[in-house]
Amino acid sequence: MVGLLVSACPALQYSWLHTKLFEQFKYQALLKNYNYNQIVTLPHFIKGDFLWWLKNVDNGYSPIKRNQYRKEIYTDASSTGWGAYCDGEESYGYWKEDEIDLHINELELKAAFFGLKVFASNYHECELLLRIDNVTAISCINRMGSVQYPHLNEVSRDIWKWCERRRIIVFASYINTKENLNADRLSRKKFCDTEWELSDYAYNEIKQQLGVANIDLFASRCNSKCDTYVTWKNEPGAWAIDAFTISWEELNFYAFPPFSMILKMIQKIILDRAEGIVVVPYWPTQPWFPLFKRICQSDLIYFSPRINLLKSPYRSVHSLHRSLTLVAAKLSGRLY
Template sequence: MDFDTVEWLVRPSQKRVDKLQNLVRLLKGKNVSTARELSSLLGQMESMAPLVPLGRVHKRPFQAALRRQWDQASQGWNVRIGLGSWFSNTISVWLLPWVSQGVPIVPPAPENILVTDASMTGWGAHLADQTASGLWDLSLAPQHINVLELEAVSLGLRAFLPLLGGSHVQVHTDNTTVAAYINRQGGTRSQKLSESACRLLVWCSSHNILLSAKYLKGTLNVLADALSRGDKVLHSEWTLSHQALDRLWVQVDKPCIDLFATRFSTRLPLFVSPFPDPLAWAVNALDLDWTNLQAYAFPPFCLLGKVVRKVDLEKPALVLVAPLWPSQHWYPDLLRLAVRPPIPLGVRRGDLLQPRSGVPHENPQALQLHGWILSESLCVVPGPRPQL
């Protein structure tokens, strides 16, 4: 490969380009070739793909066509394959000058983070403080969820195109397959998904968008998930009403930071979001140092074990809302850390709800939600320490 330190690009060497293009011209002059020779050509394309713009995108049509013409397991390497129009139509692009254009030596850092999600009913996306969403039409509704997730990425990019043109956009998705098909510029397991990913990447290139993808855990993809599901209940996204929390604030000083919230669910002036959000004070509460922090937390129940361990290690002044569930593994440690008996919140129907839709929890009393005071530095009404 050749490094251009003026343009800051890396290209395949001219010798390498000539070798590939000479083989293409040689095969275009034939009527038949062996599977071994065609596989060698495919291997040369793959080796050069990281050094040319959308290299794998341009390789995929030939790769897919060759798979239709030849079955390695049953036919072997020496079988002769006719080189009809399928070959010429998928290979000629490798004779064009773009093969020598090169790619950045170091890809630029992402300038925009687009978070997307899809459900069987609709899609959602958010970019900074802006959101977009919609429902599937009849032609898309029956599709596999992987297809819908990739379509959500496409719709999100188009919705925010005026803000994204000319930048590196990193898509955050909770679908590992979609992330892989974007980053690897297609794939071999699903031809439909591969073709859709390649079309999307070509569209992005036409708008001078460099597209990459990153896997985001579904439990952290809260806002896009909510946008894609309309008024569906999200079990990781409950918030307490202000009235319910007022029963807590009369007994303890109100902090100003909500550690597990979105812009819709926060109950305090500052909040820590599970995903990048310009309105948030910080991102991902479990990655922060809680030492000397005064905060409120109502985390998803699946995170309570990690929260209790972090409190034990870093000793923040924390007001925690958690269920009174003695059978849970984290419960003995929570009792040990509490400086007074847990405060019953007396949560009634309508006190626990979905922040965007306002849908109430069916049976909040069964959760036995309590306020746990986990620091002596918080001003509380005196009371005996809880007993194990």
């Protein structure tokens, strides 16, 4: 069956993508017992690819590739972060805790996916060129997956399913690391102090007492507390960039802003007549604190200084952990 499907792949766009799980299952079954006559039970997770073939085998097509690329995107990954560069624009970020120890080949694939999301999310029915300095990642992208390495196949599959929904064709091409300077530099950017987030125990207490927010206004891919989040720079998956450029009036938000932006945040809440959950340091002598108290809609929740009150995958301890008390409250600009 696999051989028959592979023979049809040149005539069906994206079809290579939908053979890899079949080949992977066959490969793993033969590793356990090298016998083509053995009886096997097909796993449930390949059902989707069966359905794809049933839907497309009679009416699918494969347009001629013109090699006319709408975008040329440079990406790179390092042990600490990823970088992407395209037409003078930059994007970069750090790895989550569960990503830091992944193999560099998988990180390179993730970096390529982030580059596509950042620079091509609004594109449809076109060809894109990825410039990468990792030959394994290039092979996985151009082959639409990997049979021997399930973890690489999973990321490659995510990339191509994203492309398939947009009718995009991607081609990955090798670039020497010395020529991939912009993406390489961005992937090695030093840790930014805005990447701190509230610990899980503290955030869970906030949810229990103040409710669940729908959007995190000051976040990144690594530290967002909600599935929907706003970043201060262009990042994959962000709902918007720069919270101060959008209206907060209809948002049920959570906000833990950089300390230098607290006054600006309070003014924005009042201006937009917005309501949401806010976390700030307990600094009663600050000029913004009386205004903060004035628009409080709930009691304050206090979090005493603790070594693990704030967390980051890049630094073990916050410099203010011995003295920093945080408070959370529900604020309403309509109370001003």
